Amino acid sequence: MESESEIAATAAAHAADTEYLVRKNMTSGYQLFSLLTPPVYLAFSLSRYGRSSFSVNRLLRATWIGVYSLGIAAGGAFGYVRYGFSSPEHVQKQRIRVTYDTSRLRAEDHSVIGSLLCGVVVPAIFWKRAHIVNLVLGGAGVGSSIGLVWHYTRAWTGDVPPKANLHG
Numbered sequence: 427m428e429s430e431s432e433i434a435a436t437a438a439a440h441a442a443d444t445e446y447l448v449r450k451n452m453t454s455g456y457q458l459f460s461l462l463t464p465p466v467y468l469a470f471s472l473s474r475y476g477r478s479s480f481s482v483n484r485l486l487r488a489t490w491i492g493v494y495s496l497g498i499a500a501g502g503a504f505g506y507v508r509y510g511f512s513s514p515e516h517v518q519k520q521r522i523r524v525t526y527d528t529s530r531l532r533a534e535d536h537s538v539i540g541s542l543l544c545g546v547v548v549p550a551i552f553w554k555r556a557h558i559v560n561l562v563l564g565g566a567g568v569g570s571s572i573g574l575v576w577h578y579t580r581a582w583t584g585d586v587p588p589k590a591n592l593h594g
Contacts, residue, residue, distance in 0.1 A: 440514040443521040448505035450524055455501020456493055457537050460570040463492035483556035486548070486564025493567040526590035529581065536573035544569025 428436075467488040471480055509517050524530065548565025549558065556564070 436514055440517055443514070443517045444506070444509045446521055447509045447517065447524060448502055450530075451505025451508070452498045452502040453534060453537075455497040455499070455504070457497075457533070457570060457574055459493045459497025459500070460489070460537075460567045461574055463489050463497075464568060464571065467492070481555070482552050483560055486552075486556055486560040486568070488564075489567040490560065490563035493570070494563070522592070526592055528587040528590055532580075532587045533574060533577045536577040537570045538573070540569035540571070540573025540576065541566040542569070544572060 464485060467485060468480075471484065471488075509520065512520075545562050545566035548568065549561040552561060
């Protein structure tokens, strides 16, 4: 039988692994919704209201609201439901797999780089066309999607990141 300290250590490790994986899923939700929100909003807006009601301000506002509220919340909820009720062994294996997934790391890096660049460039280009909050946060959301598209284009053309060797 396991002692109380071993049970507590297993529970603490499971909680830490679950927290890590939920944060990674929140990042994935952010990235997914940064890809989906602008074209979905654009299609909805143009089909519903026509071209005359389109504005950069509304597109950027919809982007950051969709990405930050829906994307992060959906990713976190999915991660918690998926890993919070799984066995500690399964969660530990998943954490190790996710931690050393070089393709995921590259996608996150490109997403962050795109967010930072577009968070600065979009306000510089559309300064008079939208509010500053929408420019910066919406630009970061659009930049995240551009970074992901860049990552997937590189992977599709054959520039795949090397696999991490976990077995020594």
